[in-house]
Amino acid sequence: YVHDVAQVYRGGHPQTNLVLVKGRQGVEVVVMKSGDASTLDVVARTKELLPRIQKLVPPDVHISILNDASVFVKDAIKDVVREMVTAAVLTGLVVLLFLGSWRSTLIIATSIPLAILSAIICLLLSGQTINVMTLGGLALAVGILVDDATVMIENIDTHLEEGKELEPAIIDAANQIVVPTLVSTLCICIVWTPLFRLSGVAGWLFMPMAEAIVYAMLASFILSRTLVPTMAKYLLAGQVHPGLHSDEHLALPKGILGRFQNRFEHAFHKFRAAYGLFLERIVARRTRFVGVFLGFSVLSLGLFLVSGQDFFPEVKSGMMQMHMRTPLGMRIETTGRIVSLVDDRIEKILPGKVSGIINNCGLPEGPHNQAFIPTPSIGTQDCDLMISLNDEESPVWDYRKLLRKDLSEKFPGSTFTFQPADLTDKILNFGSPAPIDVQISGPELQSNYQYARLLVNKLREIPGAADVVIQQTMKTPTLFVQGNRTFGQATGMTEADIANNELMTLSGSQTVDPQYWLDPKTGITFPLNVYVSQDQLTHYNDLLTIPVDKGDGDPKGTDMQLLGSISTITPTGTPGQVSHYNSMPEIDVYVSTEGSDLGAVLKQVRRVVDETHKSLPQTAVVDVRGQAVTMHGAYMELVAGLIVSVVLIYMLIVINFQSWIDPFIIISALPGALAGIAWSLFLTQTRLSVPALTGAIMCMGTATANSILVVSFAKERFALHGNALVAAVEAGFGRIRPVIMTASAMVIGMVPMATSNSQNAPLGKAVIGGLILATVSTLLFVPCVYAIFHNRSHIRNSSPSDAGHENGQEAV
The missing domain is CATH 3.30.2090.10 (Multidrug efflux transporter AcrB TolC docking domain; DN and DC subdomains)
Structure with a gap:
């Protein structure tokens, strides 16, 4: 019998992998999903099976979930939905404040969910799913979805105040603005074309967002042409319009809201009158003002150079992932004892701030696929530590600095590096533990390794560079x-x-x-x-x-x-690990950042690589890869696409306005929008990133749309009396309400996103800053530019003071 010559028992291979959960050994089972599967569905079905599996194991074995990716997905979706609802409510309040009518506000508010629902249907038909990016696009579009409906209602009110009947007023208002609003909507859609040109991970992430916004905007325009006039016919019938008789203004509700709105209307009329007088003076000194404002805008663009560059902002997720490498060849049992001491030390360094630590040491024995598990572990001396914090708002950057310094001193011979803990950074790193990967490839492995060691010593001197290590080992x-x-x-x-x-x-x-x-x-x-x-x-x-x-x-x-x-x-x-790139052995030098932006560190890394190129073996090739390089490529694609979008917008306006000059006047508001974005990022200490650039795209589309309203009205007035100065002042005075209302609605709608802890916070900040200065540019700079270009034609003699005279008599 076999038991006569050997001990027969039910067991496993000699242990090369060790998992510790709160100091106790465990077995970790990683459940991966396929690319087209839903994270929420996979996690939900896995949880359904756990009670059945628990019945099959011994009573003293407890099965628990250590890491649940669906929690992050659900939290992200909840945050986006909350931002969307908050933005919709705030936007509705802004519209109510300006219009002073519950009926008008209800008409505009009704178009928001219908436009979002239409966009969702289009997303599903185009093969997209409801995820964080598509919901983020819809949340971003909420503030501007009211644009078309607001302009329509405001124009209807203007015609009603002129004494027209309701139905003719609706028809005349719709006919008057159909072309400008169509062009405005198309301009907003066109500015999103750069996101469709993005390649790689950036395109995969942001293309759904662009699709959601474009679908929502097109649906909003269609609703403003169909639903809004229909609802206006029934809901605005019999409504009191204060512009008809001065005493009717007093007939508004005497409640708190009514009195507040009356005071706001009174204050706004005074503000508009003051603005009209100020605009007259500005137009009279238009050349000087245009030069100063344009110079300010151009100089402000230099703030982008000092703001720093990141691909995506790091989010406080309440998690830290650290990698520990003990001396090479360490047995798994010894590594387990060391990591237990490290756990105790971490809890002493961060007292009361750590909720749990999961340790995964070594590599499992057997035919396990490690391709989709992002870990730098290569043997029993390595260990990954997932540190969960009690507070999601914990300053993980400060904690990492403390742990690096203290653990290196307390555990000499071991190295400690940090990896991204959130899912987005892991995706952007393509599974690498750091955003910058310097690869040295060539047939002479030992010579390449010596060059890598030289490179590491130089890279560690870069300010902001952290966790500079060589992945491969040569003396296992x-x-x-x-x-x-x-x-x-x-x-x-x-x-x-x-x-x-x-x-x-x-x-x-x-x-x-x-x-x-x-x-x-x-x-x-x-x-x-x-x-x-x-x-x-x-x-x-x-x-x-x-x-x-x-x-x-x-x-x-x-x-x-x-x-x-x-x-x-x-x-x-x-060598403990031999990696290949294009069939050649290669060495990876990983570089992370801490306290500095990714763009600045990447620039210095490339400088060091160029300086040490003379020491590179003749048969070797060195390349800088990773998230940082992808970021640089995405920036170039976005900038190039944005330039193409501006050209397309210009050509679209040329076709509709039948003019080469007016489209140029319209897009002259864009430098002011860019200056506002630069100041917003600079003052809030926010680095330039792909979300911030996305906000810039949104802001430029909105600025163009508002400029179209001003210039189209100026064109109508100029055709009426032929005086460019008067037309410029009348355009600003006549369109100040819809411009400020739509800009305010979008700015207020972006506040929840800008103040959130999500990765879209830079997007909201860019939109807010850009729109504030873009609105100033639209109401002051654009009329002056219009007056400069059209002042040569005079059909009749007039002066800017006459414009103020007309403005005082005309209720626009």
Whole structure:
């Protein structure tokens, strides 16, 4: 029987992987989803199976969820939905404040959910799903979805105040603004074309957002042409319009809201009158003002150079992921004891701030696919630590600095590096532990490694560079067994015989001759592994006495030899990991950032690479890759696409306005919008990022739309009396309400996003700052530019003072 010659038990391979949860050993099972599956569905179905699995294991075994990605997804969706609802409510209040009518506000507010619903239907038909990015696009569009409906209602009110009947007023108002609003909507849609040009991960992330915004905007325009006039016909019938009779203004509700709105209307009329007088003076000195404002805008663009560049802002997720590498060759048991001490030290450094630590040391034995598990572990000396904090708002940047300094001093010989803990950064890093990856590839591995060490010493001197390490190791403790070929020929032993007997003794028979046993009761297949117990192989001499036979099946073992008699065993060091790029061996030098922006560190890394290029082996090639390079490419694509969008917008306006000058006047508001974005990011200490650039795109589209309203009205007035100065003042005075109302609605709608802890916070800040200065540019700079270009034509003599005269009599 087998039990007469060996100990038979149900077990596993010799342990090379160790998982510790709150100091206790455990078994970690990672559940991955396929690319087209829903994270929420996979997690929900997995949780449904856990109670059934719990019944199959021994009572003292507890199954729990250590890391649930659906929590982050649900929180992100909740944040976006909350931002969307808050933005919709705030936008509705702004519209109510300006219009002073619950009926008008209800008409405009009704178009928001219908436009969002239409966009969702279009997203589903185009193959998109409801995710964080599509919801983020809809949340971003909420503030501007009221634009078309607001302009329509405001124009209807203007015609009603002129004494027209309701139905003719609706028809005339719709006919008057249909072309400007269509062009405005198309301009907003066109500015999002750069996101469709993004490639790689950036395109995969932001294309759904762009689609959601475009669908919502088109739906909003259609609703403003159909639903809004229809609802206005029924809801505005019989409504009092204060512009008709001064005493009717007093007939508004006498409640708190009514009195507040009356005061606001009174204050706004005074503000508009003051604005009209100020605009007259500005137009009179238009050349000087245009020069000063344009110079200010151009100089403000220099703030982008000092704001810093990141691909995506890091989010406080309440998690930190750290990697520990002990001295090479450390046994898994010793690594486990060290990491337990590290856990205790972390809790002392951060008292009361750590809720739990999960340790995953070493690598699992067997045919496990490590391709989709982002970890720099290469052996039993490595350990990944997932540190959960009690507060999601914890300053993880400060904590990382403390841990780096203290742990390096308390545990000499071990290295500690930090990796991204949030899912977005992991995706952008393509599984790498750092955003910058300097790769040295070439056939001479040892020479490349020496150059990498030189490079590391230089890179560590860069301000803001952190966790600069070489991924590969070249001196992993190894025993090199060299067979005696002369003796082997005399005994008939081959290198294969020596290797198979070594593997059989050290790793088990599964590595040489796999055998399986099928349990007839359960139908489960068990691998049969025969190996020498580890307690019999604890010294160097135990290896020398490993028996080696020819493997010819002779049961007498007459050809049996000891390993030490037919080979030489030499301790040496070998690469612990060999990576290849384009079939060439390569060395990875990882660089993270701390306290500095990714763009600045990338620039310095490239400088160091260029300076040390003379020390590079002749057969080697060095390249800088990773998230930082992808960021640079995405920036270039966005800027190039934005330039193309401006050209397309210009050509679209040329076709609709039948003029080369007016489209140029319209887009002249864009430098002011860019200046506002630069100041917003600078004053809030926010770095330039792809979300911030996305906000810039949104802001430029809105600024163009508002400029179209002003210039189109100026064009109508100029055609009426032929005086460019008067037309410019009348356009600003006549369109100040819709311009300020739509800009205020979008600015207020962006406040929840700008003040949130999400990665879209820079987007909201960029929109707010850009729109504030873009509104100033639209109401002051654009009329002056219009007056400069059109002042040559005079059909009748007039002066800016006449414009103020007309403005005082005309209720616009």
